[in-house]
Amino acid sequence: xxxxxxxKQDPIVLARLTGQLGDRETISRRCAALGExxxxxxxxxxxSELGFDVAVTYAGYEIGRFGQLVSGLGGAMALSDCSxxxxxxxxxxxCDSPFIITLIENMLxxxxxxxxxxxxxxxxxxxxDIAAMVFDRISGVLKTAIGDHxxxxxxxxxxxxxxxxxxxADGSEETFAATVKMSVGIxxxxxxxxxxxxxxxxxxxxxxxxxxxxxxxxRKEWSEQLSEQVRRSKVTLxxxxxxxxxxxxxxxxxxxxDIIPFHDAADxxxxxxxxxxxxxxxxxxxxxxxxxxxxxxxxGSEDExxxxxxx
Numbered sequence: 001x002x003x004x005x006x007x008k009q010d011p012i013v014l015a016r017l018t019g020q021l022g023d024r025e026t027i028s029r030r031c032a033a034l035g036e037x038x039x040x041x042x043x044x045x046x047x048s049e050l051g052f053d054v055a056v057t058y059a060g061y062e063i064g065r066f067g068q069l070v071s072g073l074g075g076a077m078a079l080s081d082c083s084x085x086x087x088x089x090x091x092x093x094x095c096d097s098p099f100i101i102t103l104i105e106n107m108l109x110x111x112x113x114x115x116x117x118x119x120x121x122x123x124x125x126x127x128x129d130i131a132a133m134v135f136d137r138i139s140g141v142l143k144t145a146i147g148d149h150x151x152x153x154x155x156x157x158x159x160x161x162x163x164x165x166x167x168x169a170d171g172s173e174e175t176f177a178a179t180v181k182m183s184v185g186i187x188x189x190x191x192x193x194x195x196x197x198x199x200x201x202x203x204x205x206x207x208x209x210x211x212x213x214x215x216x217x218x219r220k221e222w223s224e225q226l227s228e229q230v231r232r233s234k235v236t237l238x239x240x241x242x243x244x245x246x247x248x249x250x251x252x253x254x255x256x257x258d259i260i261p262f263h264d265a266a267d268x269x270x271x272x273x274x275x276x277x278x279x280x281x282x283x284x285x286x287x288x289x290x291x292x293x294x295x296x297x298x299x300g301s302e303d304e305x306x307x308x309x310x311x
Contacts, residue, residue, distance in 0.1 A: 015176055019200055019203055019204065020175070020176055020198075020199065020200045021176040021199055022199050022202065022203045024063065026203065027061070027063055027178050027199060027202060027203075028061060030178075030202040030203070030205065030207060031060075031061035031178055031180045031202070032058065032061070033207040034142070034145060034146075034180050034195070034202075034207050035058030035059075035061075035180050035181075035182060036058060037141060037142075037145040037207065037208075037209055038056055038058070038138070038141060038142075038145075038180070038182050039056050039057050039058050039182070040209060041141050041145075041209065042054070042056045042137070042138065042141055043055060043056050045137050045140075045141065046137070049137075050103075050106065050107060052106055052186075052187075054184060054185070054186055055183075055184065055185035055186075056182055056183070056184055056185075057182065057183045057185075058180075058181070058182060058183075059181040059182055059183045059192065060181050061178055061179060061180055061181060062178065062179045062181070063176070063177070063178045063179075063199070064176075064177065064179075065173065065174050065175065065176065065177065066090075066092075066172060066173055066174070066175040066176075066177040066196060066198065067167055067172075067173030067174070068173075069177055069178075069179045069196050070092060070094070070162070070165070070196055073094060073162070073179075073194060074162075075120075075162060075163050076096060076097045076120030076121055076122065076162075077094050077095060077096050077097060077120075077161070077162040078094065078095055078097065078100060078123050078127075078128055078131040078159045078160070078161060078162065079092055079093070079094045079159065079160060079161075079162045079165060080092065080093050080094075080131070080132060080135040080156055080157050080158065080159045080160075081157040082135065082139055082154055082155060082156050082157060083154070083155045084139075084142075084143060084146075084152060084153075084154045084155070085152040085155075086152060087146060087147075087201055087205070088197060088198055088200075088201035089172075090172055090175075090198070091195065091196060091197045091198065091201065092194075092195070092196040093135040093138050093139060093156075093193065093194070093195055093196075094162065094193065094194045094195075094196065095131060095134065095135075095184075095191070095192065095193035095194070096120060096191050096192050096193070097118070097120050097121055097122070097123050097127075098117060098118045098119075098120060098189055098191045099134075099184055099186070099189075099191035099192065099193060100123060100127050100130055100131045100134065101118040101121075101123075101127065102115060102117075102118060102186045102187070102189040102191065103130065103134070103186060104127065104130055106186060106187075115187055115188065115189065116188075116189075117188065117189045117190075118189070122161050122163065123159075123161055128158075128159040128160060128161070129159070131159040132156060132158060132159040134193075135156050135159060136154075136156050138193065138195065139154035139156055140154070142154070142195065145207050145208065145209065146201075146205045146206070146207055147205070147206065147208070175198045175199075175200075176198065176199045176200070177196055177197060177198050177199055178196070178197055178199055178202060179194050179195070179196045179197075180194065180195045180196075180197065181194055182194065182195075236274065237272055237273070237274050237279075238272070238273050238274070239270045239271070239272050239282065239293055240270065240271045240272075240273065241262060241263075241268060241269075241270050241284060242262070242263040242264070242269065243260045243261065243262060243263055244260065244261045244262070244263050245263075246260065262284070267283040267284070268283060268284035269281065269282075269283065269284075270282040270283065270284050270293045272293060272295075277299075278299045279298065279299055280295045280296075280297065280298055280299065281295075281296050281297040281298070281299070282294055282295050282296055283296055
């Protein structure tokens, strides 16, 4: 049997011949080189823009099919589908939720001594907006590492919780890929982020450290962008009104159309909350045909309310 005939029957051989699959040693070197670039330049990016130290270290690599590598990372993570013209139509940047939670706590001025390692969880919409900004910084370093001659900017897709990921139907899940694993330390909290890249993109790359001029923006710009992102993100508010106490017997007999009075006889007190945190004390009322609540007091300062809403 000729090599040509065998390659038609063996997808692994065909992938190697067409540059879609590399040997382990080559992929290992490329992943390590990219990990070293992230380790060297991302701490400067975060420090100059955030104003505090963020340690970034290479933590190894893994190879496999694209979809298997992503699903194998587990849950409680944020993911963004990205692309860079003339390099890869699709790569993914993923980070665990404690990374984003801790990052926001630091940006909102929490004391380092008071920060504890958060439990992994699904991220809120605002936290996902911030995750997308982090993915943009990671992709910026990636772009310059694989060649400044590429005049295109990475396209960063919306960040979403990995639990909501749906496998695309274009066959890209079966692409041979590699995961570059990175550890991130913010104070006492150790987190991770990952970049999943098709091996075809790694094999054609000459990875070099980016120029310092491209490695960071100013701290003021990041802070202003973060503040703007937080303030213009939409939040679902919930209003809770206390009703008169009823016996279990009465409650069990309630039917459609029955009425339960409010607890208050005059102005009806309403607690307004977001993300499970109380924000305002309001009174119940009406404006035309619509029911409304009027703010009477708050449960904290503006900064404290922001921290409650983001979490």
